[in-house]
Structures are given as C-alpha cells and as structure tokens.
Amino acid sequence: MSAFALSSLTSLATAFALAAGPVAPVTVAATVETPVVFDDEAGGSADADDPAVWVDPENPGRSIVIGTLKEAGLDVYGLDGRRLQHIAAPQAPHEEAKAGRFNNVDIVYGFDLDGESTDLALVSDRGRDRVRAFAIDPAAVAAGKPPLKDVTAPDVAPVFAADEAGVDDQRTSYGLSAFTDDDAYVVVSQREETRLRLLQLEDRDGLVGYETEDTLDLPSTFTLPDGTDWVPCADPGENPQVEGMAVDQEEHVLYAAQETVGLWRIELDDEEFEDPELIDRVREYGTPWTYDTAEEECVLDTENDPGFGGDHLSADAEGVTVYHAEDGEGYVLASSQGDDTFAVYERDGDNDYLGSFSVGDGPMTDGVQHSDGSTVVNVPLGRNFPKGMLITHDGEATPVDGDREGTNFKFTRWDAVADAFPEPLTVDTDSFDPRDTD
Numbered sequence: 420m421s422a423f424a425l426s427s428l429t430s431l432a433t434a435f436a437l438a439a440g441p442v443a444p445v446t447v448a449a450t451v452e453t454p455v456v457f458d459d460e461a462g463g464s465a466d467a468d469d470p471a472v473w474v475d476p477e478n479p480g481r482s483i484v485i486g487t488l489k490e491a492g493l494d495v496y497g498l499d500g501r502r503l504q505h506i507a508a509p510q511a512p513h514e515e516a517k518a519g520r521f522n523n524v525d526i527v528y529g530f531d532l533d534g535e536s537t538d539l540a541l542v543s544d545r546g547r548d549r550v551r552a553f554a555i556d557p558a559a560v561a562a563g564k565p566p567l568k569d570v571t572a573p574d575v576a577p578v579f580a581a582d583e584a585g586v587d588d589q590r591t592s593y594g595l596s597a598f599t600d601d602d603a604y605v606v607v608s609q610r611e612e613t614r615l616r617l618l619q620l621e622d623r624d625g626l627v628g629y630e631t632e633d634t635l636d637l638p639s640t641f642t643l644p645d646g647t648d649w650v651p652c653a654d655p656g657e658n659p660q661v662e663g664m665a666v667d668q669e670e671h672v673l674y675a676a677q678e679t680v681g682l683w684r685i686e687l688d689d690e691e692f693e694d695p696e697l698i699d700r701v702r703e704y705g706t707p708w709t710y711d712t713a714e715e716e717c718v719l720d721t722e723n724d725p726g727f728g729g730d731h732l733s734a735d736a737e738g739v740t741v742y743h744a745e746d747g748e749g750y751v752l753a754s755s756q757g758d759d760t761f762a763v764y765e766r767d768g769d770n771d772y773l774g775s776f777s778v779g780d781g782p783m784t785d786g787v788q789h790s791d792g793s794t795v796v797n798v799p800l801g802r803n804f805p806k807g808m809l810i811t812h813d814g815e816a817t818p819v820d821g822d823r824e825g826t827n828f829k830f831t832r833w834d835a836v837a838d839a840f841p842e843p844l845t846v847d848t849d850s851f852d853p854r855d856t857d
Contacts, residue, residue, distance in 0.1 A: 444775040444776050445774065445776045446778075446779040447776055447779070447835050447836050447839045448779055448784065449783070449784040449787070449811075449830055449831040450783055450784065450835075451500045451784070452500055452783075452827055452829050453467075453494070453827045453828045454500070454502055455817070455818070455819050455826070455827045456825060456826055456827060457823045458826070459824075462491075463490075463491045464490040464491055465488040465826075466488060466489040466490070467486055467487070467812055467813070467826035468486075468487045468521075468522060468792055468812060469486065469522065469524055469738070469791060469792025469812060470484055470485065470486045470487075470524070470793070471484070471526050472526070472794055473526050474798060474800070474854055475557065475560060477561070479800050479801060480498065480800060480801020480803075483495055483497060483503065483555075483560060484496040484498070484828065485567070486812075487521040487524050487792075488521065489520050489522065490518065490519075490546070491508065492505065492506045492507040492508040492519070493506050493521050493524065495565070495566065496828070498800055498801060498830070500828075500830065504565035508520055508546065509547060509551075511546075512583075516583070516587055517587050518547075519544050520547075521545075521551070522542075522592070522593055522595070523542070523595035523596075523664075523792060524540055524542045525605070526540055526541070526555075527541060527597045527598075527605075527620070528853070528854045529854075531622060532554065532570065532622055532627065533625035537555075539552050540552070540553040541553075541605055542595070543592040543593060543595035544592060545591050545592055545610060546589075547586060548585075548586045548591035549575050550595065551571045552570050552620070552626075553568060554567070554568045554570045570625075570627050572623040572624075572627055572628040574628065575628050578592045578609075579609045589610060590609060590610055590611055592607050592608075593608045593610040593660060594606075594607065594608035594662040594663060594664045596665050596666050597666070598687075600671060600687075600690065602619055604617060604618060604619050604620065604632070605629070606666065606675075608664065609660070610660055611657040612660060613636050613637040613638065613658050613659060613661070613677070614635070614637075615634070615635045615636075615661065616634050616635075617690065617692065618630065618631055618632060619632050619690070632690050632691070633690065633692050635685070635692035637661065637677055637680075638680075639651075639658040641705075643727050644727060645725065645727075652703070653717060654715070654716075654717060655710065659677050659680050660677070661675045661676060662737060662738075663676035663736065663753065663754060663791070664676070665739040665751070665794075666687070667743070667751075667766065668741075668743065668851075668853070669743060670747065670766075672686055673687055674739045674741065674751050674753075676735075676737055676753055678737065679701060679734050679735060681697050681699050681729060682697070682699045682732065682751075682764075698769070698770045699729045699732055699753075699770075699772065701733060701734040701757075702733050702734070702757070703719055703728055703757075704727055704728035705727030705728055706723075706724045706728065707719075707723055708720055731755065731762040731775060732753060732755045733756070733760075736753055736755065736756070737754035737755075738752075739754075739793075740752050740793050742766070742833070742845075743797055744766070744845045744850060745850035745851075746850075748766060748847075749797075750763050750765065750766055750773070750844065750845075751763075751764040751766055752809075754790045756789055756790060756814075759790070760775045761776055761777070761778075761790070761811070763840075773840070774840055776840070778790075778811055778813075778829055784829055787812075787829050788813065788815035789814030789815055790811050790814060793809065794810050795808070795809045797853075798851075798852065798853065804832055804833070806833055806834040806837075806846050806848055807833035807846070808831065809831045809836055811828065812828055813826060813827050813829050814826055
C-alpha cells in the first residue's frame, strides 16, 4: 500500500461522476472472524492481507478459506473461522537475500497435474518474486487434516525480476488473480510499478510451473480535463501500483485496482490484454501533492483539489472481487480503503455504480477498517452461509492483547449484504458454479 497523509478524504463534485447510488453507505455485520494475528516479533510478523475460498465439491459446508499473512506465510481456516493449517513462507536462500512473503491468493479448479485433476491455491510471493502453487486435498479436508501441499516446481523463474539479484530490489510479484480458459492462468501485478503480467500454468513432471503469455503497462501519468499532466502521489522512484484484482470467469474481463488512480476494466482476449478502460477514479485523482522528506510521506494538497476525482473510492483502491449472476448480471466489488467502505458496480454494461456498504460492529465481530483483499462466493456454503459469503480483510481487528495492532478476516453472509441496500442486490445461488468455469 502507498503511504498517504490525508487531511481530508472528501473532494469537490467530480466531472466524472457515475450513476448515483445511496447517499450514505449501508452497513452490514460479519458473523464469523478468524483469529487475530499480530505483525510483531511475538506474532511471527503475521499481517493478514488477502483471502480465497475453496468450495468443497462433496460438502460445501466443509469448504475452506485460505488467507495470506505476508512474512508469516498463510493460514487455512474452516467456515467457522477456526485455523486448520499454517504454512510458513519460504526462507531466504542466503543471508543477503529476501525471504518469502505471501501477498495475494486465488483458486484454480481442476488443473491437470500429473494426470490428476487437482485444485490449486496460487499465491504471489512478493519476497522471492514467484507464484507458489499448493495442491488442495479434498480427502484431507474431509478428515480434518492439513489440506494444502506445496507443488511449486523448483525451477520457476522470477515473475518480474531479470535475475536473482533483481529479486532483492523487491519490484516483485504483488497482486494476483487466477482464471481458467481450457488452460489455467494467473495475472500478477508488480510492486511499485504499473506492470501486469499474464502467466499460463504448466505441469512440470507433477509440479506446477508457468510461462509468460503477455504483459501490460498501465499509465503512470494522466492528462487532466484542464490539459495539465498529473502524476499520482507516491514515494520517490515509485509508480502507481496495482494490488487488488479479480477476473470475471465467464466474460474473461480483468478488474484491476490501481491504488492511487482507480478501477480498471481490461478484456482478456485469446489470453492477451486488451486496451484498459478506467471505469472509476479515486476521489484524490488529480489532486496536487508534495513529498515530505522529514516524515517520508506523500502529502495531498486537498485545499487545491481541482475536482477531477470520482465519488465512490477513497485511495487506496484495494481488494476487488466479482459476484456472478445469471445472464451477465452480478457485481464488481472494490475496497475503498480510505473511508472503510466497499463500492458496488454492475457487472454488465458500463459497470454503473450502485452504492457502497461498510462492515460495521456486530454482536459477534468487530467492524472492518483499511480492508485490503476480499472475495465473494455466490453458492451455498452450509447452514451458516446458505446464500453465499463475502470475506473481507480487516486491517484493524479489535486487539486481544493490549495495544498490539492486529489483523484478521471477517466472513459475512452475502444475503445480508444484498438485503441491506434500499433496492436489494441480487442473490443467485444457482446460475454460476465457481468449480465449473468452462
């Protein structure tokens, strides 16, 4: 995430406003949360970030949630939030090298691995600039045993760095989203750069490797309506990066959140990136800024905001996920990290904005702040989530140990989100199966 010193999270009315939604975000409450983790030495430098859901083909109520913990690796949870497995990030190959750091995670179903149909959890390893693959064992899930096994080929190359020395500069793998189109693919973003890379997964003697299919560089400079050029607020030498991404599995459209810019729509045609379209801008878009060298942070000049930003996302634009419904209907959700809300857009047409919601304090969990990753599942997941589930990262989980800063993941019923809107959102548990995307 980029460092922002924001004196205001609001801006003037925008020339780019989309369709109007509710004046104020609606509020929902989560019903389950995972254990709080702590980003300190005692907590193993665990910092929750991004979740994914594996849907159990035999018993959806037995499905599992996989969450990245950055330097601490990843955890696997049941739908009750209970931790089932912990996997450490890879150690540094030598003293001067960086250790593994797991940033984003996504699921691919039915990958042909050594002749067997295998479900995979795919993880972006920012520390070592790789994509890591973990096979998911349904029998282990059913038996209550640790279900994930590392099946990454040892010869996989860095995704972005030209060599191992370049890995340690940490302009490395960051955001990640996976999809299938006969073969399996992942889109990976580069930290502190605007670059996206499309990789095709391949079986290497029973282990998972990948090859580059295409590369796309999003803009780093923008021409404003008044004809002036604007560069988004950033630390020296950094470009406006992307982290949150999701692929519409049926339409083969990538939605990518460029944190200090806005939300992009990018068609994936024949496994190539098409021209990107910016469908919404963060409120801070176009705002002048300076860099405070003493505080080592970028400071926005909100008093001179020209009003070219959007109305619905406050930087950083973060976690993105797609809710599939019948005949192209459904929603694209994006985390508006700057104001602790989630923006909802139509999945079809021009991706019109429909409204926003927040996950507030409830009887069983605290609310969600500074959310990074999120994911939504439309299918029933047992009796506690009979109409699907939304999972959100919480960057400010209620501390359970003094003043330590904690993070975790919150599980919310999708129908609770849908019914909170003045005009309820669609609940469709039948027309899309995340396990069958052909």
